[in-house]
Amino acid sequence: MNSVAEPTVASQRPAAVAQPAVVEAVPPAPKTSQRELRLDLFRGMALWLIFIDHLPANLLTWLTIRNYGFSDATEIFIFISGYTAAFVYGRAMRESGFVIAAARILKRVWQIYVAHVFLFVIFLAEISYVATSFENPLYSEEMGILDFLKQPDVTIIQALLLRFKPVNMDVLPLYIVLMFFLPPILWLMLRKADLALALSVALYAATWHFDLALSAYPSGVWVFNPFAWQLLFVFGAWCALGGAKRMTRILASNVTLVLSAAYLLAAFFVTLTWYVPQLHPLMPKQLEQWMYPINKPDLDVLRFAHFLALAAITVRFLPKDWSGLRSRWLRPVILCGQHSLEIFCLGIFLAFAGQFFLAEIAGGAFMHFLVSLTGIILMSSAAWLFSWYKRVTAKGATRSASNDADLAGGTL
Amino acid sequence: MKAGYAVALGLSLLIGSNGLAAADDIKPTCDVPAYLLATDSVLTKVGEALKARQPLDILVLGSRSSTIMAADGTSYPWRLQSALRDKLPASTVNVAVELRVKKTAKEAVAGLGKILEERKPTLVIWQTGTFDATRSVDPDEFRDAVNEGVTMMQAAGADVILMNLQYSPRTETMISPSPYLDHMRVVAQQHDIPLFDRFAIMRHWNENGDFDFFSPSPGIELAKQVHECIGRALSVFVIEAARVNLGELRTQR
Numbered sequence: 001m002n003s004v005a006e007p008t009v010a011s012q013r014p015a016a017v018a019q020p021a022v023v024e025a026v027p028p029a030p031k032t033s034q035r036e037l038r039l040d041l042f043r044g045m046a047l048w049l050i051f052i053d054h055l056p057a058n059l060l061t062w063l064t065i066r067n068y069g070f071s072d073a074t075e076i077f078i079f080i081s082g083y084t085a086a087f088v089y090g091r092a093m094r095e096s097g098f099v100i101a102a103a104r105i106l107k108r109v110w111q112i113y114v115a116h117v118f119l120f121v122i123f124l125a126e127i128s129y130v131a132t133s134f135e136n137p138l139y140s141e142e143m144g145i146l147d148f149l150k151q152p153d154v155t156i157i158q159a160l161l162l163r164f165k166p167v168n169m170d171v172l173p174l175y176i177v178l179m180f181f182l183p184p185i186l187w188l189m190l191r192k193a194d195l196a197l198a199l200s201v202a203l204y205a206a207t208w209h210f211d212l213a214l215s216a217y218p219s220g221v222w223v224f225n226p227f228a229w230q231l232l233f234v235f236g237a238w239c240a241l242g243g244a245k246r247m248t249r250i251l252a253s254n255v256t257l258v259l260s261a262a263y264l265l266a267a268f269f270v271t272l273t274w275y276v277p278q279l280h281p282l283m284p285k286q287l288e289q290w291m292y293p294i295n296k297p298d299l300d301v302l303r304f305a306h307f308l309a310l311a312a313i314t315v316r317f318l319p320k321d322w323s324g325l326r327s328r329w330l331r332p333v334i335l336c337g338q339h340s341l342e343i344f345c346l347g348i349f350l351a352f353a354g355q356f357f358l359a360e361i362a363g364g365a366f367m368h369f370l371v372s373l374t375g376i377i378l379m380s381s382a383a384w385l386f387s388w389y390k391r392v393t394a395k396g397a398t399r400s401a402s403n404d405a406d407l408a409g410g411t412l
Numbered sequence: 413m414k415a416g417y418a419v420a421l422g423l424s425l426l427i428g429s430n431g432l433a434a435a436d437d438i439k440p441t442c443d444v445p446a447y448l449l450a451t452d453s454v455l456t457k458v459g460e461a462l463k464a465r466q467p468l469d470i471l472v473l474g475s476r477s478s479t480i481m482a483a484d485g486t487s488y489p490w491r492l493q494s495a496l497r498d499k500l501p502a503s504t505v506n507v508a509v510e511l512r513v514k515k516t517a518k519e520a521v522a523g524l525g526k527i528l529e530e531r532k533p534t535l536v537i538w539q540t541g542t543f544d545a546t547r548s549v550d551p552d553e554f555r556d557a558v559n560e561g562v563t564m565m566q567a568a569g570a571d572v573i574l575m576n577l578q579y580s581p582r583t584e585t586m587i588s589p590s591p592y593l594d595h596m597r598v599v600a601q602q603h604d605i606p607l608f609d610r611f612a613i614m615r616h617w618n619e620n621g622d623f624d625f626f627s628p629s630p631g632i633e634l635a636k637q638v639h640e641c642i643g644r645a646l647s648v649f650v651i652e653a654a655r656v657n658l659g660e661l662r663t664q665r
Contacts, residue, residue: 123585127585130586137631137632138477138625138638139477139578140481141476142542142546167586167587168588220550220553289601289602293555293594297551352585359582
């Protein structure tokens with residue numbers, strides 16, 4: 001199975017083998033083989049955090065960034081996905097043209113869609129079980145959630161249309177939509193990168209002004225509004241295609257550093273008032289009225305700014321060639337980041353399974369901790385297994401007919 | 413934070429051991445930490461009514477989780493009534509319940525004007541959010557509906573308490589309560605009205621071991637006990653938010 005768009009050495013190969021001339025024509029080729037491990041690290045971390053956040057609150061939840069500021073792991077995941085997708089498919093588009101690159105992107109979209117449907121089936125199995133075994137008069141109203149099982153004809157079709165999305169299954173549909181529109185975005189981005197970013201900002205502004213949203217079933221709207229969240233994705237793509245380089249001076253300036261740090265501290269204090277009610281009186285009422293609610297579906301500006309501040313500080317203090325990136329201790333996170341679609345799906349599944357285990361078999365704080373830890377170990381082991389398999393098949397592919405490398409499954 | 417936790421843990425251990433000793437007692441120990449029953453907002457109308465010895469008419473506008481199946485008198489509105497009557501022997505306390513089963517906040521607001529006119533309550537306790545959460549109603553729409561409802565209640569001359577969702581760990585994979593909890597908090601802040609945080613209180617009981625909300629088929633007893641505890645906590649909350657001194661009320665007699 002292929003992994004989420006990512007800059008790999010292997011992905012270079014089919015083009016190189018088929019048209020050796022290309023390699024000579026593109027001088028920076030050896031440089032691209034240097035994988036940006038920071039991206040893998042933070043995407044892996046985001047996947048772990050998403051997993052922990054999807055379990056009921058427990059000790060480890062206090063490690064997740066949403067408790068220390070406005071933004072959370074979703075922002076990181078979407079930004080890095082935009083970055084890596086633009087990096088990989090942007091190169092493909094330059095080398096093999098729009099049609100080929102678009103076809104590869106759509107193939108990817110299909111894979112993500114299938115993964116989403118697979119998760120939905122697991123969800124159905126779990127809740128059907130709960131529906132037949134749960135009998136608690138205290139929660140008869142909450143059990144109304146199971147009503148949709150009474151009309152599977154509607155629900156399943158709505159789920160296939162991505163309109164019915166159970167709790168915690170909102171990120172993949174967002175990702176599907178964003179990837180689906182990647183070909184035209186990328187086409188423009190390769191010609192006029194700033195125009196593409198400007199259009200994205202305009203769409204974001206229009207979303208807020210005109211309340212653009214995608215409707216959901218049975219009511220309401222998408223939990224992650226694609227019209228708003230595309231901003232992070234496109235911004236990631238813009239950074240990948242040269243934007244980051246052009247921002248080097250801004251990122252290195254001390255003004256940026258001070259502003260980012262001040263904003264992160266302020267956000268930290270605000271979040272603190274959510275958890276320590278005694279601090280709440282310290283919050284100015286007017287600030288509260290202006291600030292709340294912090295709108296997650298439409299990617300509140302406060303959240304976006306929080307992500308930018310985090311990113312600015314990270315880029316500044318974590319150099320690309322930091323030796324820790326190669327250390328054994330960070331290996332599990334980085335491996336997870338390198339197989340993000342598989343690990344993301346596994347994480348959602350493990351969160352389901354973990355909740356199920358805690359609710360049906362054994363609960364308590366210790367079990368809770370154990371379930372979280374087991375989940376992370378399983379995710380890391382799976383990532384290791386995928387890497388191993390990829391390495392082995394890649395070797396096999398070079399030995400066999402190389403023009404069929406794609407069928408061998410070792411490449412993008 | 414940590415100190416707070418330690419104190420809470422110590423208290424809960426004390427309460428826990430007491431609870432064991434009095435296991436036969438029908439009334440469960442379900443204490444609520446003071447901060448969950450403290451509020452900056454004041455129920456002025458309730459305070460005035462109590463001081464002036466006028467009857468206190470409370471209207472509970474709720475959904476399915478304001479009742480227990482086939483067990484009248486045991487759900488929290490009636491437990492609230494009896495707790496308030498105990499605490500306020502000098503006043504007349506009447507609780508009325510209006511149920512809006514399987515209705516979103518928006519639908520519940522629809523017929524509200526008439527009810528308010530008929531009943532003229534001193535205080536409305538509006539329990540909402542659960543049905544909206546199960547239907548994943550657009551949170552903005554939900555907030556607007558709650559906002560509209562509270563405005564109507566205040567315009568009708570009533571004090572308002574908002575009551576949020578139940579803590580329901582078994583349905584956490586299926587229902588996402590947080591947007592609705594957040595929006596109710598926001599509306600309460602905007603109108604400067606107290607929010608009875610049923611969700612946090614029940615979660616506290618769960619963490620404390622007062623109740624086991626994970627149990628798949630606990631029967632009707634658990635529901636009765638929880639409602640008893642909610643009713644009692646609510647009575648403390650009402651008196652706290654009305655800023656009345658129980659001692660004074662008694663001596664004035």
